[in-house]
Amino acid sequence: xxxxPLDDEQATELAEHLKALADPxxxxxxxxxxxxxxAELCACDLPEVLHRSQPTISHHLAQLVHAGIIEREQRGKWxxxxxxxxxxxxxxxxxxxxxxxxxxxxxxxxxxxxxxAGRSQMAAGWLRxxxxxxxxxxxxxxxxxxxxxxxxxxxxxxxxxxxTGHAPQRWTDEMAxxxxxxxxMGCGDDCPLTPGAQRIDWDLPDPAGxxxxxxxxxxxxxxxxxxxxxxxxxxxxxx
Numbered sequence: 001x002x003x004x005p006l007d008d009e010q011a012t013e014l015a016e017h018l019k020a021l022a023d024p025x026x027x028x029x030x031x032x033x034x035x036x037x038x039a040e041l042c043a044c045d046l047p048e049v050l051h052r053s054q055p056t057i058s059h060h061l062a063q064l065v066h067a068g069i070i071e072r073e074q075r076g077k078w079x080x081x082x083x084x085x086x087x088x089x090x091x092x093x094x095x096x097x098x099x100x101x102x103x104x105x106x107x108x109x110x111x112x113x114x115x116x117a118g119r120s121q122m123a124a125g126w127l128r129x130x131x132x133x134x135x136x137x138x139x140x141x142x143x144x145x146x147x148x149x150x151x152x153x154x155x156x157x158x159x160x161x162x163x164t165g166h167a168p169q170r171w172t173d174e175m176a177x178x179x180x181x182x183x184x185m186g187c188g189d190d191c192p193l194t195p196g197a198q199r200i201d202w203d204l205p206d207p208a209g210x211x212x213x214x215x216x217x218x219x220x221x222x223x224x225x226x227x228x229x230x231x232x233x234x235x236x237x238x239x
Contacts, residue, residue: 016067017068020069023060025050025052025056025057025060026060026063026064029057029061030069030070030083032049033083034083037106037107037233038106038233039082039083039106039134040073040080040082041080041081041082043057043058043061043078061079064081065081069083069084070082070083071084106134106135106136107135107136107180107181107233108136108137108138108178108180109127109136109138109179109182109183110171110176110179110181110182110183111123111124111138111183112142112183112184113186113206114141114142114186115141115143115149115168115208116139116140116145116169116170117144117145117168118149118151118206118208118218119152119185119202119222120139120185121149121166122152122155122163122218123139123185123225124137124139124166125156125161126161126222126223126226127226127229130227130230135230135233138175141171142170142171144168147167147168148163148164148167149215151210151212151214152215152219154212154215155207155216155219159219159223179197180197181197181198182198182199184199184200184201185201185202185204202222202225205217
């Protein structure tokens with residue numbers, strides 16, 4: 001909340017932010033970025049959706065970047081855009097809503113299996129590794145084991161992913177309700193049914209009690225499924 005009226009400098013800065021938003025196209029761009037499943041969008045996806053030319057879209061995006069409302073990251077040929085917390089925080093504070101800000105629209109994925117020691121841990125490890133902070137990742141089990149499956153730990157370590165920092169845990173109602181997507185792999189009827197969440201079942205062999213060679217196959221299949229999940233959650237981009 002504001003503790004005192006705006007001074008000249010604060011008012012000038014806020015006016016620039018509001019000026020940048022005083023356009024229907026820029027407001028639509030901001031709303032699309034804010035609600036994107038991965039909290040970012042590629043510039044190449046926007047002209048077709050908004051029925052505007054690429055130069056026009058680039059101009060509007062540049063205005064939002066200049067105002068500190070969104071951030072730009074170049075990746076090869078295309079630029080990607082995400083919300084910038086500082087610019088929106090200033091607007092929220094001036095409107096009396098406080099300065100705290102977090103990304104809107106970030107998808108939360110919950111991986112579930114029986115013991116939360118192998119498959120769900122490997123899936124969570126892959127998604128954290130491949131998606132970074134773009135997607136919130138959770139994993140849990142209906143009957144969690146005492147420790148991670150050693151063959152799962154070893155198989156993931158072979159591809160440069162350390163899952164040892166995530167011990168098996170039991171799923172909670174709060175955890176399930178916070179998830180946008182629930183992916184089960186072996187917990188059957190014990191997996192929670194979460195209203196509003198997308199439910200996906202991955203029929204994967206259980207590596208419990210199996211050697212690393214067997215677990216490698218499960219690991220690689222999980223990788224392909226996780227990559228497919230990320231593709232589904234990420235807007236397609238022009239080649």
